[in-house]
Amino acid sequence: MLREMTKEVRIGNVVIGGKNPVAIQSMTNTKTEDVDATVNQILALEKAGCEIIRCAVPTMEAAEALSKIKERIHIPLVADIHFDYRLAIAAIENGADKIRINPGNIGDTDRVRKVVEKAKEYGIPIRVGVNSGSLEKGLIEKYGGVTAEGIVESALDKVHLIESMGYDNLVVSIKSSDVLMCVKAHELIAKECPYPLHVGITESGTVLSGNIKSSVGLGIILYQGIGNTIRVSLTGDPLEEIKSAKLILRTLGLRKGGIEVVSCPTCGRTKIDLIRLANQVEDMVQDIPLDDIKVAVMGCVVNGPGEAKEADIGIAGGIGEGLLIKKGQIVKKVKEEELLNTLRQELLNWKQE
Structure with missing residues (x-):
């Protein structure tokens, strides 16, 4: 259940906060200056279900490229x-729907004020982001190291500065690669911050370790009704982030x-290459536009029908x-090599049934 007291914030054509659903976000890993490559990746992410996209802006050329990118994409x-x-x-002037900054590394108060005034002029939100790795020395000394309390104090200090x-x-973002520290920090800030929270486990790792850490951390945080946008940060193809977030x-x-795929673990009764088949089914259903369908992939004909009875099809x-x-x-019964295509055809014709 979402925190109803959270302020609503509009990011382009997406509204977050309040009672709005949690939005899925990712970040491009192309050079933003390369407009074609960046647009192509964003379009692929859109198709996969990404609802908000973030691009790195390390140069003035990248900032100026945003206007060209914006013309060809459909999400904020x-x-x-x-x-x-x-x-x-420059990013604001070139059409960014939101900017992400850490006021602590932008410079003195006057420079932060110039950014705030420009955001105010264009009416776009600022995401205040603080990571455990960039915690100020004074707060590290105060709390005896990097702690959840220190991360929260740092974020709120910056929020109050902009206020x-x-x-x-x-929008506020506090991240750590330490899952339990990240959970505690979100529990603390949710009590004091009226703004939407962007949630993620930063530097979580590869597709394997990153998925496990993100699932645990995001699961605990979201289950408490905390969080309005999420990103599953993975060292890998950004498309994997969208699959995991969904x-x-x-x-x-x-x-x-969407289509949910369930499959049984392998055992001595398995008479088919179940691992390969389950992965093929998971990939195959990605582009089939069905909602709330459960597909079961079972390894043997002995228990398969019974185990798949809660699925729509299997x-x-x-x-x-x-x-x-x-x-x-x-x-019906089909040859092993026809199983995958048979299932696909059944799903493609599902609406006609």
Whole structure:
């Protein structure tokens, strides 16, 4: 359940906060200056289900490229800026729907004020981001190291600074690669911050370790009703971030839609290459526009029909052949090599049934 007291914030054509659903975000890993490459990646991410995209803006050329990128995409674009306040101003002028800054590394108060005034002029939100790795020395000394309390104090200090400049169109992000520290920090800040929270486990790792750490951390945080946008940060193809984010939200009941694939673990009764088949099915369903359908992939014909009875449709493998199952009932038997395509055709024609 979302925190209803959270302020609503508009990012382009997406509204977050309040009772709005948790939005899925990712970040491009192309050079933003390369407009074609960046646009192509964003379009692929859109198709996968990304709802907000962030691009790094390390140069003035990257800031100026945003206007060209914006013309060719359909989701809000967030400009990620560090150190140089002039890049933040240029990004806003070139159409960024939101900017992400850490006021602590932008420079003195006057420079932060210039960014705030430009955001106010264009009416776009500022995401105040603080990572555990960039915690100020004074707060590290105060709390005896990097702590959840220190991260929260740092973030709120920066929020209050921008509020003092007469601006409250804000989103807040506090991240750590330490999962339990990140959880505690979100629990603390949720009690004091009225603004939408962007949640993620930063530097979580590769597709394997990053998915596990993100699922645990995001699961605990979101289950408490904390968080309005999420990113599953992975060292890998950004498309994997979207797949994982959708599955996390669906598993928690925060998002419906799409096709859910369930599969049994392998055992001595398995008479088919279940691992390969399950992965093929998971990949195959990505481009099929069905909502709230559960597909089961079972390894044997002995228990397959019974285990798949809660699924809408499923397949179970045998020796050189397999079964097509609907609601636990065997529909037909097909050759092993025809299983995948048979399932695909059934799903493609699902709406006609």
